[in-house]
Amino acid sequence: MTAPPAHRTRTPVSLAVPGLLAVTLLVLPLAALLLRTPWADLPALLAREPVRAALWLSLRTSLAALALSIVLGVPLAWLLARTRLPGRAFVRALVTVPLVLPPVVGGVALLLAFGRRGLFGPLLEATGTTPAFTIYGVILAQTFVALPFLVLTVEGAVAGLDPRHEQTAATLGAGPVRVFLTVTLPMVGPSVVAGAGLAWARALGEFGATITFAGSLQGTTQTLPLAVYQLLIDDPPAAYALSAVLLAVSLALVLSLRARLPRVSR
Amino acid sequence: MKADLAVTAGSFTVRAAISGAPGQVVALVGPNGAGKSTLLRGLAGLAPARGSLELDGVELSGLPPEDRGIGWVPQAGLLFPHLSALDNTAYGLRAHGVRRGDARRQAQDWLERLGVGHLADRLPAQLSGGQAQRVALARALVGDPALVLLDEPLGALDASTRDDVRRTLRTVLTASRATSIVVTHDPVDAVALADRMVVLEDGAVLQDGSVAEVTASPRSPWVAELLGQNAWRGTAGGDGLQVAGGGSLSAAEVLPAGVAALALAWPGSVALHRDRPVGSPRNVLIGEVLEATALGSRVRVRVASTPPVTAEVTAASAAELRLADGGPVWATLKATEVRLVAL
Numbered sequence: 001m002t003a004p005p006a007h008r009t010r011t012p013v014s015l016a017v018p019g020l021l022a023v024t025l026l027v028l029p030l031a032a033l034l035l036r037t038p039w040a041d042l043p044a045l046l047a048r049e050p051v052r053a054a055l056w057l058s059l060r061t062s063l064a065a066l067a068l069s070i071v072l073g074v075p076l077a078w079l080l081a082r083t084r085l086p087g088r089a090f091v092r093a094l095v096t097v098p099l100v101l102p103p104v105v106g107g108v109a110l111l112l113a114f115g116r117r118g119l120f121g122p123l124l125e126a127t128g129t130t131p132a133f134t135i136y137g138v139i140l141a142q143t144f145v146a147l148p149f150l151v152l153t154v155e156g157a158v159a160g161l162d163p164r165h166e167q168t169a170a171t172l173g174a175g176p177v178r179v180f181l182t183v184t185l186p187m188v189g190p191s192v193v194a195g196a197g198l199a200w201a202r203a204l205g206e207f208g209a210t211i212t213f214a215g216s217l218q219g220t221t222q223t224l225p226l227a228v229y230q231l232l233i234d235d236p237p238a239a240y241a242l243s244a245v246l247l248a249v250s251l252a253l254v255l256s257l258r259a260r261l262p263r264v265s266r
Numbered sequence: 267m268k269a270d271l272a273v274t275a276g277s278f279t280v281r282a283a284i285s286g287a288p289g290q291v292v293a294l295v296g297p298n299g300a301g302k303s304t305l306l307r308g309l310a311g312l313a314p315a316r317g318s319l320e321l322d323g324v325e326l327s328g329l330p331p332e333d334r335g336i337g338w339v340p341q342a343g344l345l346f347p348h349l350s351a352l353d354n355t356a357y358g359l360r361a362h363g364v365r366r367g368d369a370r371r372q373a374q375d376w377l378e379r380l381g382v383g384h385l386a387d388r389l390p391a392q393l394s395g396g397q398a399q400r401v402a403l404a405r406a407l408v409g410d411p412a413l414v415l416l417d418e419p420l421g422a423l424d425a426s427t428r429d430d431v432r433r434t435l436r437t438v439l440t441a442s443r444a445t446s447i448v449v450t451h452d453p454v455d456a457v458a459l460a461d462r463m464v465v466l467e468d469g470a471v472l473q474d475g476s477v478a479e480v481t482a483s484p485r486s487p488w489v490a491e492l493l494g495q496n497a498w499r500g501t502a503g504g505d506g507l508q509v510a511g512g513g514s515l516s517a518a519e520v521l522p523a524g525v526a527a528l529a530l531a532w533p534g535s536v537a538l539h540r541d542r543p544v545g546s547p548r549n550v551l552i553g554e555v556l557e558a559t560a561l562g563s564r565v566r567v568r569v570a571s572t573p574p575v576t577a578e579v580t581a582a583s584a585a586e587l588r589l590a591d592g593g594p595v596w597a598t599l600k601a602t603e604v605r606l607v608a609l
Binding site: 162164165167168169170171172173174175178182183186187189 | 310311312330331332333334335336337338340344346347348357358361362405406409
């Protein structure tokens with residue numbers, strides 16, 4: 001959307017100065033990171049064992065969390081946007097909680113629910129496994145923080161869809177599931193992609209909930225952000241290299257999703 | 267097709283009994299907010315409704331929309347934007363389990379019949395309004411429904427496209443075995459397309475009859491004005507009508523006093539004068555000229571008299587009356603030209 005042609009106003013200094021300071025605050029750290037990254041040694045640093053393991057683990061867990069978010073989140077988004085189920089407003093508010101909750105609190109909450117001593121601990125132990133401090137714990141923690149991004153993005157898109165498209169499909173003989181798969185989903189496809197991008201980025205960057213709920217065991221639960229944190233003490237250049245990789249991934253995501261993200265995120 | 271439904275939309279309820287034979291086209295007319303679209307949605311199963319809906323001897327009112335087999339063409343067609351014209355048309359057949367190849371063949375046939383066969387591969391965004399409306403029609407008709415509901419099928423089209431699509435619509439709907447219900451705002455569409463006319467006002471049927479009956483004796487001011495007539499609502503009394511908004515009119519044939527009635531008069535039967543007229547006209551009104559609109563060689567003049575009246579005079583007499591100068595004019599109307607209709 002293009003803004004209406006505004007008449008030019010003089011830029012007041014009292015707004016320009018804080019504005020420029022804000023840009024500096026946002027850009028300076030990123031610039032510093034790029035300047036200090038040992039670009040020449042990057043391949044070698046990334047091939048080192050703790051780094052390689054973390055890269056591989058993060059890739060697998062974040063994609064698993066993304067898949068879970070899509071499989072669970074898209075139906076939830078549809079329910080929130082299209083039904084009049086009681087408690088809908090409450091559930092919608094609940095979905096936004098992980099967005100504002102400190103991730104470490106999320107980790108504590110997960111521990112109290114699914115940990116060995118948690119609410120469902122005994123039940124899970126009976127099945128022979130608890131997710132805490134395993135790769136499943138990592139996936140659970142990542143899904144917990146990523147899911148809201150997907151649900152909210154897709155819900156907005158479904159709510160903005162003219163319901164008469166779906167109603168027309170129904171009059172043509174399509175049942176609710178067919179309508180969802182052949183009309184709703186294709187029409188909100190771009191938003192599902194955008195929501196998936198945001199959710200994946202969030203899962204990839206997850207730190208607080210993961211370290212609380214799954215720990216930081218090399219090769220098992222130590223994801224990229226956790227590895228960065230540890231390498232900052234053990235091997236700073238490797239930490240810089242990994243950080244640069246994560247920054248590059250974020251930038252690539254933002255650029256490729258720019259047209260599809262909701263206005264706030266553009 | 268026989269329906270007797272109470273359809274709710276929010277706090278608004280439409281109650282209507284409506285019926286139609288196979289092949290019949292019923293025009294559903296009425297002012298904005300009368301409940302026309304709501305009634306269609308109730309018939310299609312898209313809005314909560316109580317009552318009965320019988321189609322080919324089968325009671326459908328309890329069924330969800332996908333099990334009714336009723337064609338619905340929403341306003342502006344609303345094709346699925348991600349599917350080609352052909353896949354839009356084949357959608358219903360595919361939903362009913364028809365194999366892809368067969369469905370596409372039948373869809374192509376229907377597109378040809380509606381004159382858009384060559385556009386089968388286009389996406390809706392690449393179609394003009396008239397073309398999209400034809401595809402939407404093909405999509406609704408391809409499954410051979412027993413009832414087709416069309417919500418202002420000509421509403422969004424420009425004048426010349428409108429004539430084209432109207433002609434196609436007429437051909438296709440009258441050839442079909444389906445009962446068609448067409449919501450329209452335009453009396454021309456109603457007269458051109460329909461055998462029957464149902465007038466809806468404030469959520470209730472005000473009149474239901476042949477197009478000739480309804481246009482000859484409209485019981486709703488809205489329809490009368492739509493057809494170009496003066497219409498006044500009021501109560502029969504004296505030698506004519508006590509108009510609801512003030513004033514009275516004389517008519518040659520009167521109704522029993524106290525009956526709610528509509529007085530109708532063609533604008534062409536209203537004469538205008540600058541000076542107080544002499545002679546026999548029973549209805550003499552005076553008021554400022556509100557508006558004068560040229561219609562070919564005639565001029566339609568709205569006079570703010572009590573009650574207000576619209577006259578139609580020749581361009582020559584409009585010039586002679588110096589209507590553009592403003593000021594009061596006298597309007598006269600013979601009692602024999604005023605027709606009373608009991609409501």
